[in-house]
Amino acid sequence: GNSVTQMEGPVTLSEEAFLTINCTYTATGYPSLFWYVQYPGEGLQLLLKATKADDKGSNKGFEATYRKETTSFHLEKGSVQVSDSAVYFCALNAGGTSYGKLTFGQGTILTVHP
Amino acid sequence: DAGVIQSPRHEVTEMGQEVTLRCKPISGHNSLFWYRQTMMRGLELLIYFNNNVPIDDSGMPEDRFSAKMPNASFSTLKIQPSEPRDSAVYFCASSFGQPYTFGSGTRLTVV
Numbered sequence: 001g002n003s004v005t006q007m008e009g010p011v012t013l014s015e016e017a018f019l020t021i022n023c024t025y026t027a028t029g030y031p032s033l034f035w036y037v038q039y040p041g042e043g044l045q046l047l048l049k050a051t052k053a054d055d056k057g058s059n060k061g062f063e064a065t066y067r068k069e070t071t072s073f074h075l076e077k078g079s080v081q082v083s084d085s086a087v088y089f090c091a092l093n094a095g096g097t098s099y100g101k102l103t104f105g106q107g108t109i110l111t112v113h114p
Numbered sequence: 115d116a117g118v119i120q121s122p123r124h125e126v127t128e129m130g131q132e133v134t135l136r137c138k139p140i141s142g143h144n145s146l147f148w149y150r151q152t153m154m155r156g157l158e159l160l161i162y163f164n165n166n167v168p169i170d171d172s173g174m175p176e177d178r179f180s181a182k183m184p185n186a187s188f189s190t191l192k193i194q195p196s197e198p199r200d201s202a203v204y205f206c207a208s209s210f211g212q213p214y215t216f217g218s219g220t221r222l223t224v225v
Contacts, residue, residue, distance in 0.1 A: 032212055034212075034213055042218060042219075043118075043205055043207075043216035043217050043218045044157075044207075044216045045216070046213050046214070046215075049212070049213060089157065093212055100145045100210075100211055101145075101147070101159070101162060102147075102214060104156070104157045106156045106157075107156055107157065
């Protein structure tokens with residue numbers, strides 16, 4: 001079946017540090033890949049996406065590249081801010097007749113200190 | 115568009131009572147998903163609908179849980195009777211293809 005594995009958290013960084021959150025997946029076919037972010041007390045929001053191999057999704061300084069050869073979609077940001085503190089979820093959509101259903105990783109808590 | 119609207123935002127109820135959570139998807143979206151989020155289990159997909167028809171309810175924990183989508187603009191998730199272990203944040207999401215848009219969730223506390 002389809003699955004997503006994220007690096008264990010929580011991750012604690014100082015402001016302006018470099019961020020990497022690892023994500024690997026297992027899927028048949030050619031899934032689309034997503035990163036969602038959840039701020040405290042809110043629902044999940046789409047952060048970025050990539051729909052085919054070697055695509056790079058980017059938004060708000062975050063980037064992730066769809067690597068089919070390593071089945072990975074690692075999230076990176078060059079300089080984090082306190083406002084980036086949130087829970088980050090990696091997800092995939094297997095396509096086909098999945099009706100848009102997403103399979104989520106377990107989430108990674110990020111805390112950024114001033 | 116106002117996004118996916120869930121109500122209530124918070125619900126506190128006593129064990130054994132019936133609880134109904136409501137969701138209004140984004141107009142034009144044809145898929146609707148109900149998720150439960152807890153610290154222990156993370157984000158769990160309970161059930162999803164396509165064109166108002168339930169497609170997969172294998173994530174529904176037990177018979178105490180039921181979900182309906184009587185039309186394209188409304189869905190309910192009902193728990194009867196409720197138990198303390200049902201305490202969680204319940205999210206509704208809708209989509210037309212990809213990706214999802216989530217509601218703000220309902221925080222349910224069963225005492």
